[in-house]
Each structure stands twice: as C-alpha cells, then as structure tokens.
Amino acid sequence: MxxxxxxxxxxxxxxxxxxxxxxxxxxxxxxxxxxxxxxxxxxxxxxxxxxxxxxxxxxxxxxxxxxxxxxxxxxxxxxxxxxxxxxxxxxxxxxxxxxxxxxxxxxxxxxxxxxxxxxxxxxxxxxxxxxxxxxxxxxxxxxxxxxxxxxxxxxxxxxxxxxxxLPKRHYINGVIEALKTGMIGDKELYNIFFNGDYRDHIEEIIYRSLQYKIKIVEQDEKEENIRKVLNFGHTFGHAYETYFLMKNYLHGEAVALGIVTISKDKPYLEDIKKIFTKWGIKLNINVEKDKIINIIRNDKKCDDDIVDLIIVDEIGKSKIVPTKIEDLSRYL
Ligand SMILES: NC(=O)c1ccc[n+]([C@@H]2O[C@H](COP(=O)([O-])OP(=O)(O)OC[C@H]3O[C@@H](n4cnc5c(N)ncnc54)[C@H](O)[C@@H]3O)[C@@H](O)[C@H]2O)c1
Known part of the structure; x- marks a missing residue:
C-alpha cells in the first residue's frame, strides 16, 4: 500500500x-x-x-x-x-x-x-x-x-x-492514537475497534490513520488551524503526562485519559471507557485540579489564557473550540 x-x-x-x-x-x-x-x-x-x-x-x-x-x-x-x-x-x-x-x-x-x-x-x-x-x-x-x-x-x-x-503495552499505546483519529475524522476506523481484536486489523488501522493524518497535514502543515484537531485528548493528556512526570503513563495512555476527560457527558463515553479498560488503562486517577489547570496555562499551546479544545460531539466529526482556562475545571 x-x-x-x-x-x-x-x-x-x-x-x-x-x-x-x-x-x-x-x-x-x-x-x-x-x-x-x-x-x-x-x-x-x-x-x-x-x-x-x-x-x-x-x-x-x-x-x-x-x-x-x-x-x-x-x-x-x-x-x-x-x-x-x-x-x-x-x-x-x-x-x-x-x-x-x-x-x-x-x-x-x-x-x-x-x-x-x-x-x-x-x-x-x-x-x-x-x-x-x-x-x-x-x-x-x-x-x-x-x-x-x-x-x-x-x-x-x-x-x-x-x-x-513490540511489547504489548507499547503496541496499545499507538493504537490509542489510531482510535483518536477514528473519533475525530473516520467513523469506519473507529468501528474497527469494536469489531474483534484490533491486531487482526492492524494494517487497515495504520493505513486509515495515516490517510487521515496526511489529509490534515497537507491542508495545514504548520498547525495554524485545522491540524489542531489531531490534538484531540491531548490538552488534558499532556497535562497528565507532566503531572505524573511522564513516569506512570506512556504518551498514548495519557491521551486516553485526556480523551475520557474531554468526552465528559458525550454519548460515546461509556463505549470508549470500556475499550480503554479492556486495553488495561487505569482510568480512575486522582489529580489536583488546580495543578492540572496551571500546567495547561503554562503550555506552549495556550495563548492569553485561551486554549483551543478539540470537541467531538458525534464520532467522526470534530471542531476546534477556543476555551477560557477558567472554564476547564468543569471537565475535571
Ligand atoms: N513528531 C510527532 O508528530 C510525534 C507524535 C506523537 C508522539 N511523538 C513522540 O514519540 C515518542 C513516543 O514514541 P513511541 O511511543 O514510539 O516510544 P519509543 O520510541 O520510546 O518506543 C517504545 C519502546 O519500544 C521499543 N521498541 C520500538 N520498536 C520496537 C520493536 N519493533 N520491537 C521491540 N521494541 C521496540 C523502544 O526501544 C522503546 O523502548 C515521544 O517522544 C513523543 O513525544 C512525536
């Protein structure tokens, strides 16, 4: 291919x-x-x-x-x-x-x-x-x-x-990014994860993930606009990585936590929690909310206390929503 x-x-x-x-x-x-x-x-x-x-x-x-x-x-x-x-x-x-x-x-x-x-x-x-x-x-x-x-x-x-x-934990780490891609832009890719063992479909998972990422990068190489959708789950995910000093969680695992956080109240939340749990990710974490919000405030992607959140209301569709830092606490 x-x-x-x-x-x-x-x-x-x-x-x-x-x-x-x-x-x-x-x-x-x-x-x-x-x-x-x-x-x-x-x-x-x-x-x-x-x-x-x-x-x-x-x-x-x-x-x-x-x-x-x-x-x-x-x-x-x-x-x-x-x-x-x-x-x-x-x-x-x-x-x-x-x-x-x-x-x-x-x-x-x-x-x-x-x-x-x-x-x-x-x-x-x-x-x-x-x-x-x-x-x-x-x-x-x-x-x-x-x-x-x-x-x-x-x-x-x-x-x-x-x-x-590749050790299983690292294998799953990347598969989470592929699931993220399905959520933001490719419903068929998302559905693959609910259809048996992902390892049986790994070629298609990799191909479809690349196809979507390439389409976005071609439109916005330097992440000035649409490329930001690839950061779905990453605002909170990066904050968790920093909070836990990158020790307890691999990047994809932290992104899984970030996806769960940002998907609060969404109809698909229980489905993704089930799948992350099946993949061995511990979703019950105890964090100090103020610290998480401060980490996001100091992130290079935060301008004038506004951060671009990526929101998925319906699987396969995403939007960029500029959000005030003080409004983030409702997710935590
Ligand atoms: N540039 C980007 O757009 C981008 C996007 C996402 C993540 N990243 C970066 O990627 C890094 C994480 O990458 P990763 O998850 O691949 O981790 P990694 O590179 O640390 O690899 C994970 C582990 O698997 C081992 N390994 C790799 N391939 C193997 C194989 N085939 N068989 C056996 N062992 C193997 C590695 O030695 C390592 O111990 C982070 O630094 C992150 O910031 C960059």
Missing part, C-alpha cells in the same frame, strides 16, 4: 508493506553514506537487515526511553556525522519508535541545514503518528518537545512485521 504526502515544498511517499525493511534500496541512492540511528531495544536483526543492503553505513545506538530524546544524544549524533564527513546528500535512517524518529529527524533537519532522512518506524505510535507530519523535536530540562522544527523525510517505510517484537 502506498500513500503520497503532497506539501507546498516537498512531496514524498509512505509505503506500508510487510518485509519492506529487507528491500530499502529502491528508495535511496545506494552510493551515498548512511547513518542508522536507533535505540538499544530495537532488535539487532532489523538493524542488520538494513545494514547489509548498504555499501557505506554507520550505526548510532542510544539508550531507549523518553529521557534520551536529549540535547546530549543530539550532540553525539552530530559528532558521528562530522567524524564520518557526511554531506547533506547523505542519509540518516531513523529506525525505531517516536523517540528515535523525533531525535534523528531533528538532527537531519539541522545538520548542514538539512540532510536526507528515511523514517522506518517500528512502533504503532510512530507508524500512525510520530514518523509522519514533519514534527521533530528534543526534550530539554524536563520540558517535552521544547526544541524542535518541521522537517519531512524523503520517504517513510512501514514494515508491520516489525511490530511482532
């Missing part, structure tokens, strides 16, 4: 194909140098499969985890590129989850003002969300994604077979 991303200054393909990591050469210039950036939980077999297809290749592995999407690792990758005398026409291959694609993408966007980048996402979250859309970032001083830019890859290669080794 192939999708095209058509932007003002760049167009590229997203290929969803089982086994594609065994056949990446049609998508790159094999004569160039390649730096594979990955983390220490990505099975070696994937790295070696890619490595053996290339002539001039280095590998940079950093420790897994959100804390490693850091300026320190950014510097280490840059150092590796300088030591290897990489040019803008050479490639970074980002092989991993969202932590890898964000970090490697930010390196690619800044090294010599932008070098070639291939994304090979290996988590559900990176497949449906992090690897596509051009947002690349680092964390700094406990602030998530505070250093970043917009930078698109040359192409994205999605090999669903790599999900076989």
């Amino acid at each position: 192939k999708l095209n991303v058509n932007l003002k200054d760049k167009s590229y393909e997203v290929i969803v194909e089982r086994g594609i990591i065994k056949n990446i050469t049609p998508y790159v210039d094999i004569e160039k140098k390649f730096l594979i950036v990955s983390d220490d939980r990505i099975p070696n077999v994937y790295i070696n499969t890619i490595k053996k297809q290339l002539k001039k290749v280095d590998v940079f592995i950093f420790p897994h985890g959100e804390n490693n999407k850091s300026l320190k690792n950014y510097q280490l990758v840059i150092d590796k590129l300088i030591q290897g005398d990489y040019s803008r026409k050479d490639y970074i291959i980002a092989l991993g989850g969202g932590v890898v694609t964000d970090l490697a993408g930010f390196v690619a966007s800044t090294y010599k003002r932008g070098m070639n980048l291939i994304n090979i996402p290996t988590t559900t979250l990176a497949m449906v969300d992090a690897s596509v859309g051009g947002k690349v970032a680092l964390n700094f001083d406990k602030l998530k994604n505070v250093i970043g830019s917009f930078y698109h890859p040359n192409c994205i290669l999605i090999d669903i077979d790599t999900l076989e080794t």
